[in-house]
Structures are given as structure tokens and as C-alpha cells.
Amino acid sequence: MGDWDAGPEDDEAGAVMKTVARQLKLWREAAGLTQAEFGAAIGYGEELVSSVERGRRIPRPEYLDRADEALGANGKIIAMKRDLAEVRYPKKVRDVKRLEAEAVEICSYNNSVIDGLLQTEEYARAVFGSRRPPFKEDELEQRVAARLARQEIIESPTTLPVLSFVQCESTLRRPYGGKMVMRRQLQRLLHLGELRNVDVQVMPLGREGNAGVDGPFRVLRLNDGSTVGYNEVQLISRAITEPKLVQILDIRYGTIRSQALTPHESLAFIEKLLGDT
Known part of the structure; x- marks a missing residue:
């Protein structure tokens, strides 16, 4: 070992x-x-x-x-x-986990992969496994374990933050890990989307307007009343606390939600995808 x-x-x-x-x-x-x-x-x-x-x-x-x-x-x-x-987990993951633990609301837009809080273990392993240059086996297992540990916040017995996710349709069609892995991932999205504190929305590829073309980002409202943004791009991730920049992300996320399918429409959309896979 x-x-x-x-x-x-x-x-x-x-x-x-x-x-x-x-x-x-x-x-x-x-x-x-x-x-x-x-x-x-x-x-x-x-x-x-x-x-x-x-x-x-x-x-x-x-x-x-x-x-x-x-x-x-x-x-x-x-x-x-x-x-x-x-x-045990990388510092970047610990920093994100602390932010999430302090949040009363987490808003996430992603047009690359399924958000980490929503991923199945198989899907997470496939995503990390596709990285180039590849992770060593121990490091890959460490990353997967860290990602799953973060998911405790979704159904925590002590805190119940409001969670809003908007997924670009492309993330639901890209079969990381293969057909069966993706089927189980879609099933997990349907399960989580039924929770009282979770909204899952889909941004269809056919939408003319999409305020999220610049890529994935998050907006977190903390229990002290403050709001922070979080951005992760190639090799770099950072928390955004400058008020004007946070305001831009906040406005942008609100626009994205309005452009996406409603939570009810989104679950029906995912069910249809699941039936087609």
C-alpha cells in the first residue's frame, strides 16, 4: 500500500x-x-x-x-x-472545501465537465485519468478521494446550503469513462436534482445567448454575509474577493440561470438523455 x-x-x-x-x-x-x-x-x-x-x-x-x-x-x-x-488532500482542495463549508449558497456554472460536487466516483476517476501528463496512481486516488470528501456538504446533517448548478449540455453528452459510467452519472444528477436544497439546470447548446462562454466559475455566499467568486482554469485556480469582480460574476450567473432550462425542464432533459444512452 x-x-x-x-x-x-x-x-x-x-x-x-x-x-x-x-x-x-x-x-x-x-x-x-x-x-x-x-x-x-x-x-x-x-x-x-x-x-x-x-x-x-x-x-x-x-x-x-x-x-x-x-x-x-x-x-x-x-x-x-x-x-x-x-x-491528506492537496492544499487547493482544502481551501475550496473550507470555502464550501462556510457557504450558505453555492452557485456553479460549468461547460467543461460535471461539477465536482455532483460527480460519481467513476466519473471523477475518468476525468482525473484523462489528465495529460497523467497523474501517478497514488496521486490520482488522492484526488478522487478528496473530491468525494467535498461532496459531504450536499446532504450534511449539520448544514444545508442552497446549491445551484448550471451545466452546459455538452458536459452531459461527453462520455467520460464510457457509456455505463455516463449513465450512472446522469442518474446521480437526477437524484441530486430532486433534493430540496439542490437545483440542477441545463444550458442547451441551441441557445443563442450564453453568458458563460468565458468558462466555468463559481459564486459562493458565505455565512458572514460576504460573497466570493472562484475561478479555475488551466493550471491556475483562485478565489476572487474584489467586490467589482465578484459583482460581475454574480450578475453573469444570474443571467446564465435565466438563459438555461428551468430545474423541472432540466430534469426532464436529463431523463431524455438517459433514455437515449
Whole structure:
């Protein structure tokens, strides 16, 4: 089982990893085990154990489970899972997840792929798998896991933000992962579109007007009353907080919603696509 790298530019992950690494090393040394002996006891190689203890690798949850048992820590090592839960994912993903957690309303337009909050695991894996140059296998799995973790907000028992998605028709016809993967993705859209806090709308390709031709973007209204935009393009993603720019995105999204099919019409449109696939 592989583990995930802690990026050297990620200060937050680095700080957490230094603390966890120090504790793991202290527990191992207190048990009188070398790195090689400890690795053999938990089913990992000496090199990987060394990387974890130097803060270069983020251990998976099962690593901590086995370490806790092998070192007789009685749950003290397992408790560190909580500290690692967030930094396990790339910093960009953590930043987006925090914004989403603070939002009372999330508005998203996408003419490239199905929005990440709506994706099935298979579809997400196909999207990440199409990237060039390709991700390493561990990194691809990390990205998929991070994307699925963000989706908890949709049916959260503690918070229930209003979610509005406008998908260009092209994203519903582009069969990432093949026909069956796309069928299950369309079925998920139908399911989510029936939730009380979720609106899914379709922007038909036949529309003469489309205020979203400049590409995907998001508008998030936060619980402190502020509004931020979020834009992701080739190799770059950024939050937009400058009021005039946020206002432009806000106006643009309102226009897009008015140009798209209504939520009811959109679900009927998706049902028809599903029947044709």
C-alpha cells in the first residue's frame, strides 16, 4: 500500500506532519524497535517508515491503525487520524472545501465537465485519468478521494446550503469513462436534482445567448454575509474577493440561470438523455 506525498510548499500540511512524525518516532523508539523491525511488524518497508518519520509522507489511516496495535498505544496513535484527515488532500482542495463549508449558497456554472460536487466516483476517476501528463496512481486516488470528501456538504446533517448548478449540455453528452459510467452519472444528477436544497439546470447548446462562454466559475455566499467568486482554469485556480469582480460574476450567473432550462425542464432533459444512452 502506497502513501501520499506531503508537498514541500504546503506549510499547513508540513506542520501537522512534523508533529505526527515526531510522535510516531517517539512511540517506536520507546518500544525499542528499529525502523526495519517496526516496518516488518506493520507490513511496510523500512524506507517508507523512514519517509513518514521524516515528515515526507502522509500515512494512510491503516498505517496508523497498525502502528497503534504494534506499539500498544491503546488508541493514542489512532487519534492522530483526525489531525491528518484534512491535510491528506492537496492544499487547493482544502481551501475550496473550507470555502464550501462556510457557504450558505453555492452557485456553479460549468461547460467543461460535471461539477465536482455532483460527480460519481467513476466519473471523477475518468476525468482525473484523462489528465495529460497523467497523474501517478497514488496521486490520482488522492484526488478522487478528496473530491468525494467535498461532496459531504450536499446532504450534511449539520448544514444545508442552497446549491445551484448550471451545466452546459455538452458536459452531459461527453462520455467520460464510457457509456455505463455516463449513465450512472446522469442518474446521480437526477437524484441530486430532486433534493430540496439542490437545483440542477441545463444550458442547451441551441441557445443563442450564453453568458458563460468565458468558462466555468463559481459564486459562493458565505455565512458572514460576504460573497466570493472562484475561478479555475488551466493550471491556475483562485478565489476572487474584489467586490467589482465578484459583482460581475454574480450578475453573469444570474443571467446564465435565466438563459438555461428551468430545474423541472432540466430534469426532464436529463431523463431524455438517459433514455437515449
